[in-house]
Amino acid sequence: MSFSVLGRITGSEDLKGLHPDQLPALAGEIRDFLIEKVCATGGHLGPNLGVVELTIALHRVFDSPVDRVVFDTGHQSYVHKLLTGRQAAFDSLRAAGGLSGYPLREESEHDLVENSHASTALSYADGLAKAQRLLGEDHRRVVAVTGDGALTGGMAWEAMNNLGSGGGSVIVVLNDNGRSYDPTVGGLAEHLTALRAGSHQGPNLFETMGFAYLGPVDGHDVAAVEEAFRRAAGLTGPVVVHCVTEKGRGYVHAENDEADRMHGIGVVDSATGLPRGGGSPSWTGTFGSEMERIGARRPDVVALTAAMLRPVGLHRFARSFPDRVFDTGIAEQHAVTSAAGMAMAGLHPVVCLYATFLNRAVDQVMMDVALHGLPVTFVLDRAGVTGPDGPSHHGMWDLSLLGTVPGMRVAAPRDPARLTELLEEALDIGDGPTALRFPKGGAGPEIPALGRMQGLDVLHRTRSRPLDVLLVSTGVLAGTALGAAELLAAEGVGVTVVDPRWVLPVSPDLVHLAARHTLTLSVEDGVRAGGVGAALAQACADARVPAPVHALGLPHAFLDHGERPDILAEHGLTARSVADTALALHHAAAPSPTPPAPRRERTPR
Structure with a gap:
């Protein structure tokens, strides 16, 4: 041209x-x-x-x-x-x-x-x-x-x-x-x-x-x-x-x-305006469909958004229940405190934001919602590394910020089935705030659990091996942790992979599980400072668990734009990198073999 x-x-x-x-x-x-x-x-x-x-x-x-x-x-x-x-x-x-x-x-x-x-x-x-x-x-x-x-x-x-x-x-x-x-x-x-x-x-x-x-x-x-x-x-x-x-x-x-799909686009055919290629159902779409189903049987559930009705998946809920969805404009602080008022009056508000925009309303989450013990659920889309939009849009701060809020419960679904399950659980909590976080893009396949132990999903357990390494995955990094577990098992290391589902506050049962292993690694796509791993390490220290806890996550820095897989790889959040880190820490923590006692020579009388 x-x-x-x-x-x-x-x-x-x-x-x-x-x-x-x-x-x-x-x-x-x-x-x-x-x-x-x-x-x-x-x-x-x-x-x-x-x-x-x-x-x-x-x-x-x-x-x-x-x-x-x-x-x-x-x-x-x-x-x-x-x-x-x-x-x-x-x-x-x-x-x-x-x-x-x-x-x-x-x-x-x-x-x-x-x-x-x-x-x-x-x-x-x-x-x-x-x-x-x-x-x-x-x-x-x-x-x-x-x-x-x-x-x-x-x-x-x-x-x-x-x-x-x-x-x-x-x-x-x-x-x-x-x-x-x-x-x-x-x-x-x-x-x-x-x-x-x-x-x-x-x-x-x-x-x-x-x-x-x-x-x-x-x-x-x-x-x-x-x-x-x-x-x-x-x-x-x-x-x-x-x-x-x-x-x-x-x-x-x-x-x-009319739906403003051309505001921000992926790769599209310029002649037709349609996306190129396919893909799995999105996290946003999965959430939106579940909200519509919940709305049909829960008249107390209302939804709020800050000028992003369709980007956060609320357009279906709005179509079915137009009187129960509220767009505040670009006003996250007002949205949160308005939700607090709705909760005081007996409703259960769901505040839907991009994770990066939650940063703007942390005071309101803490002082207007949590201080009053109000049942407000925050649904944080685009959590973790988002990719091409760069440092201002990576949703990597939410775990650290929400971890400071007294009474806040945070869930991170690993697959669409868990999103549905955890959203239902969040809406059944009536004595304080909850939050669900999920990333941008396709939701991927279901990751079944071997079993559930006191609310924790056990995804992998090496049989006939000592309890060497515990991998604690946060949300969608369950797949990464499972890949690392296979690599570790091939090296003869006994490994357990657990998905806490509710990642904050740290479950006492997770602390107990960490105490049974030689080494624990948390894997999360948020900043390490103040994140899930840091909270787990503190909980283990408070319980006097001697086994070390090592947090794998994102650095305390602004990350440039790029593709999500590349950014995660750069910061050690791949199966290979997690396995290599676990191996190095496991070998360092393993006790040295005890040398044989020197033989005593008989002294002739």
Whole structure:
């Protein structure tokens, strides 16, 4: 495919040199480029197709990196990357060592904030503007590109409250496409609808908060957007430029995508928009089907999500029980405390989040739910290593965070059958919070247990061997632990593999089992610090179990983007690596053979 205009753009200066008549052709080439590349690699397609003209105008009017541009969220930054000299890298989009799917500071001086959690850009902008004022950098401007979906998050309004009262000359570019993953909800959505329709009378919400307001502007008219940006740049004080855009514009499969499946895609056929290849049923789909079945017989069960109804699998529940599902917008903190209120009133709420977004509501989990002993169940999708989306999306912190919450019970199903079973058990618990975690992708086959011992599933036991090594698997790493057990057995090591099912708090029966083995290794796809292995080691120490406990998991670090199997392998979470570690530790722990006593010579009398 030929890109005659885009091919000449190596930076924003080249963009500024284009005649306005060339810009429609450039926009068309950018869309063709994105469809070709993102369909081949996977990534965020819909959001970027919607900001093509807006981003062109942004880089023609402002002077990045002198002017500081912050994207909220970073998944709408692909066009920004194209216009700042990174076209050649798109073949490696989201691959290990390749182009990040979000802004990345080490990738370009134009990427200021590695921002992929929503509703934060305005706070960054507030801080940048205040610092520039104190440092006398009046020549620099701060531009925050945010969406109507991101404005449903409370943090955005905390920032607006500060910006509107003398926070500096920040330009807020409101990319209003009526959606985040799903249609934007709440009173703000209704207010923006009125502004788009021209039916609102008097000062709007932004003006009331102290902002100048320009718009609404057709976000696909480069000239109109440029004019609005230039007017905004000439004003003193904070200003909102309201740009109305269409998510997925220019690609028929995204424009007609009511379910917003083209927001973030895997590898798809660009001609049809359909995924390539098959696969096993997903964890998300399995959970969604079970929630629908539970809803039919449990009228007390309600569901909450934070602007991600379909991505977390709740669309079936919502279709069957529309009055019992609540989308709070991008507002995880509010979702958790609202769930606490529902539980106080006698319902059993199920709060469905990506594991990475639970980070944003830990205070509410602890102080609003657990402190009151409330029966709220948290279902954490995309737990552990998620892969291509990188450090902000790996769901690797949940076990450590939830392990600090008094009264919290955490389950990790190893297969779809266990997900169904554990979800039922969680919903039957009425004296405190529960959580279920499962990874991204296919759920895989069932892994049967040899038997259940006090709630612990024994998956493997070496017969006629001493109890040398206990492998404690967390969730889907049961398969890895079983593979390691086979390798260990071939080396003559007696090994037991157990799946605790409920991994936190540590079961006393698991401590008892560890005491019967020479060595225990936990295997988990969360950070080792404060995870399941650390909790087991502490429980064994408290019980004065002399046998050592070794935690295998992820390092206390931010992990780059790449494929999940590769990242797990890099950090020793393969069957071979687990077996090698167990062998080395077992040999080190084994007692040395006792040398024979020296023979005494008879002394003649």
